[in-house]
Amino acid sequence: MRWLLVSFVLLAVSSSVFAEADSNSVTKIDAMTTEKARTIPPARNWYAGGAIGLSYLTGWDDAAATNAYPVGYHIDSHPETIFIWDMSKYVYEIISWEGKIYGGYRLLDYLDVEMGYTRNDNWNPTRNYVNYSTGDTIKSERRIHAQALYASVSLRPISEGRGHGLYVKLGGHYSEFKASKTVTGTPANLSTIAAADNLPYDGTFHGYGALYGIGFDFKTGRYGAVRLELSHYTKLGGTPFGKSSLNIGYHGGF
Numbered sequence: 001m002r003w004l005l006v007s008f009v010l011l012a013v014s015s016s017v018f019a020e021a022d023s024n025s026v027t028k029i030d031a032m033t034t035e036k037a038r039t040i041p042p043a044r045n046w047y048a049g050g051a052i053g054l055s056y057l058t059g060w061d062d063a064a065a066t067n068a069y070p071v072g073y074h075i076d077s078h079p080e081t082i083f084i085w086d087m088s089k090y091v092y093e094i095i096s097w098e099g100k101i102y103g104g105y106r107l108l109d110y111l112d113v114e115m116g117y118t119r120n121d122n123w124n125p126t127r128n129y130v131n132y133s134t135g136d137t138i139k140s141e142r143r144i145h146a147q148a149l150y151a152s153v154s155l156r157p158i159s160e161g162r163g164h165g166l167y168v169k170l171g172g173h174y175s176e177f178k179a180s181k182t183v184t185g186t187p188a189n190l191s192t193i194a195a196a197d198n199l200p201y202d203g204t205f206h207g208y209g210a211l212y213g214i215g216f217d218f219k220t221g222r223y224g225a226v227r228l229e230l231s232h233y234t235k236l237g238g239t240p241f242g243k244s245s246l247n248i249g250y251h252g253g254f
Contacts, residue, residue, distance in 0.1 A: 053247020207238015
């Protein structure tokens with residue numbers, strides 16, 4: 001009987017020890033899981049969100065206009081300086097607000113497939129020409145709107161931890177580029193300055209281009225993330241013009 005009693009006591013002690021060990025093991029695993037979930041962006045397969053930012057219109061080249069209206073300084077009143085012109089442009093007028101909505105699917109932990117829509121409404125590139133000798137002033141102005149549908153893949157080069165939020169984006173877009181031009185000033189010079197302007201695209205154009213960029217997802221909550229992205233779109237509407245965009249947004253998983 002004594003040995004039976006001792007056996008029960010040993011069994012009870014060993015069961016308690018193993019139960020405590022299992023509890024500690026589960027606690028450690030839960031802590032590791034919690035930490036991993038905190039540092040890795042949302043893992044839900046589907047996600048959708050929106051963003052806002054600024055876009056810089058690229059493809060601006062002054063060569064054609066400055067060849068027709070040489071830029072320089074009026075040194076004296078000699079006849080050869082009578083057609084010297086000053087030309088200025090304003091950089092802020094080729095920067096526009098951008099709006100974007102997007103959604104995607106996470107195929108793998110390091111690979112997202114995404115589609116989205118972007119729009120710019122208020123690019124207003126302008127050139128002002130002033131003749132030092134005659135005082136003539138000519139203004140060449142464009143109002144440009146663009147919108148694009150894009151499809152892309154995002155690759156995450158860092159497999160885990162906080163750095164997993166970093167991604168590189170590659171893709172393409174189908175876009176619309178709409179421009180209207182006005183030239184004001186001395187009537188005798190309007191046709192010349194219009195021909196010299198290297199922004200010949202008046203009207204609405206459609207076409208394809210490439211998209212590439214880099215960004216980072218900062219996790220907020222269980223399935224949400226704040227996204228910061230720098231991207232570039234080539235050949236808006238099939239024209240030589242493109243845009244470089246910096247925007248910030250938010251998306252959630254579902």
